[in-house]
Amino acid sequence: MAKRFAVLLLILFALPAAASPARAASAPAPVMAGSPAPDFIRPGLDGKPVALKSFSGKVVLVDFWASWCPPCIIEIPQLIGLQKKHAGKLQIIGVSMDDDAAAAKDVAGRFAFNYPLLMGDAKFGHRYGGILGLPSAFLIGRDGKIVKILRGELKPGELDRAIQSALGS
Amino acid sequence: MHRRAFTGSLLSLLAAAPALAQSGSAPTIPEEALIQPVALAEILKAGNPPPLLQVGFSVMYSEAHIPGSIYAGPTGTEAGIEKLKTAVKAFDKSKPVVIYCGCCPWVRCPNVAGAYKTLTALGFAQIKVLYIADNFGADWADKGYPVAHG
Numbered sequence: 001m002a003k004r005f006a007v008l009l010l011i012l013f014a015l016p017a018a019a020s021p022a023r024a025a026s027a028p029a030p031v032m033a034g035s036p037a038p039d040f041i042r043p044g045l046d047g048k049p050v051a052l053k054s055f056s057g058k059v060v061l062v063d064f065w066a067s068w069c070p071p072c073i074i075e076i077p078q079l080i081g082l083q084k085k086h087a088g089k090l091q092i093i094g095v096s097m098d099d100d101a102a103a104a105k106d107v108a109g110r111f112a113f114n115y116p117l118l119m120g121d122a123k124f125g126h127r128y129g130g131i132l133g134l135p136s137a138f139l140i141g142r143d144g145k146i147v148k149i150l151r152g153e154l155k156p157g158e159l160d161r162a163i164q165s166a167l168g169s
Numbered sequence: 170m171h172r173r174a175f176t177g178s179l180l181s182l183l184a185a186a187p188a189l190a191q192s193g194s195a196p197t198i199p200e201e202a203l204i205q206p207v208a209l210a211e212i213l214k215a216g217n218p219p220p221l222l223q224v225g226f227s228v229m230y231s232e233a234h235i236p237g238s239i240y241a242g243p244t245g246t247e248a249g250i251e252k253l254k255t256a257v258k259a260f261d262k263s264k265p266v267v268i269y270c271g272c273c274p275w276v277r278c279p280n281v282a283g284a285y286k287t288l289t290a291l292g293f294a295q296i297k298v299l300y301i302a303d304n305f306g307a308d309w310a311d312k313g314y315p316v317a318h319g
Contacts, residue, residue: 068272071274132306133273133303133305133307134272134273152303152307
């Protein structure tokens with residue numbers, strides 16, 4: 001009897017967990033201004049590894065984008081311009097949230113990117129507190145801490161001002 | 170809750186939902202087919218919600234989605250439309266079904282209009298499209314409405 005009861009308990013508790021592993025995933029920890037930037041090392045779209053730590057001492061902008069996000073695409077020339085303007089002091093890293101690399105590579109071929117691009121995913125997004133809308137960008141100071149989080153379409157000059165401020169601090 | 174009672178409560182919540190300030194784009198979707206996040210959240214709270222389908226991008230779904238919703242997208246692509254058709258094959262077309270995306274601002278969403286058109290063509294009579302003005306984060310998760318991950 002006790003054995004049957006134990007088996008029943010096992011079925012009751014184990015089966016739902018096995019049937020819906022996705023629901024077991026936990027909510028991401030919040031990431032905010034002042035938090036240390038979550039570290040990462042990932043292969044870039046060009047195959048070369050991209051490590052956040054390798055840019056320590058520079059101001060870094062981690063820009064989450066996707067090929068299907070019109071404002072993200074509109075912002076690309078502006079980001080290329082800012083990377084050029086602040087070369088040596090600023091490092092932009094583009095993180096594609098596309099479902100597959102082919103779409104990101106297609107965009108990569110349409111612009112003269114002067115900063116590395118890599119593929120993100122849900123886990124990567126969770127490490128940055130959850131990326132539930134694009135564009136989203138994290139400006140990281142020279143000390144490795146997040147200075148500013150920019151969500152949604154940028155207003156003219158908004159990003160440049162934030163970068164100037166981070167470079168000056 | 171009986172189906173009829175559920176339909177009644179759904180309709181009353183829809184009527185109580187704040188009027189859409191600007192229907193914006195996704196212009197092919199009629200305003201009466203839209204459902205506001207607050208209204209859907211109330212339906213979820215009451216229990217026994219209609220089938221929910223996320224018709225956007227799978228990375229975004231994995232990051233966060235409405236609990237119980239099924240992934241069937243991205244319906245901005247032919248492959249996503251086929252996925253949607255497969256997902257709703259066994260659904261009762263006379264009953265409500267809710268679709269949502271939230272990848273981008275409403276006016277720029279590449280997915281919901283295609284999903285709405287497809288379900289309409291399949292004969293679904295009570296399609297509701299979740300009106301997400303900005304994105305799923307700002308208009309759903311940040312409002313404290315329920316979210317599942319994975």
